[in-house]
Amino acid sequence: KNEVEQSPQNLTAQEGEFITINCSYSVGISALHWLQQHPGGGIVSLFMLSSGKKKHGRLIATINIQEKHSSLHITASHPRDSAVYICAVLRTGNQFYFGTGTSLTVIP
């Protein structure tokens, strides 16, 4: 069993839709990252969270430490949001564990 589980694995949405990607983890963590990977491209860190909620443009990330759960929301989705979104948790000892990613396709 993976320490980090993401859902859904694949997601197709119409442009403008509100999107939610979920991440659950089973270990104690000091921080959680949401990463974005475009096809054939590099990986960008979108958020680092240890509690509460963060917002950047149309992206919102939340974390519930007690429930060991985080969500990434995209409002007013756009085709350029099409990418793989990866949840990564930082354990004590600075070890990162990754979810397998959610592949998002936004259709115009």
Place this chain on the structure above:
Amino acid sequence: NAGVMQNPRHLVRRRGQEARLRCSPMKGHSHVYWYRQLPEEGLKFMVYLQKENIIDESGMPKERFSAEFPKEGPSILRIQQVVRGDSAAYFCASSQGISPLHFGNGTRLTVT
């Protein structure tokens, strides 16, 4: 302020050759992580290093793979006697403790 620099971007090696992948972390970062992404798969942790120390190499194959992060210079991931199954994208990331993780653009290794 340069980000994480990886080179080469693409590397082609024949079976049995050695591959050396380089990673220069962001300025001020002393934590370096190496990850491998096989085709159609997610990121898999390989090794975590701090300057001159390997902290966790639990994700590294026991043979042929080694990593270092010397006091001066980039971190190096070395793969000896490459095989076709080593073909993958190798990503390096750096951080400074609990800080945002910054990734390089990866090195795409192809073994022919």
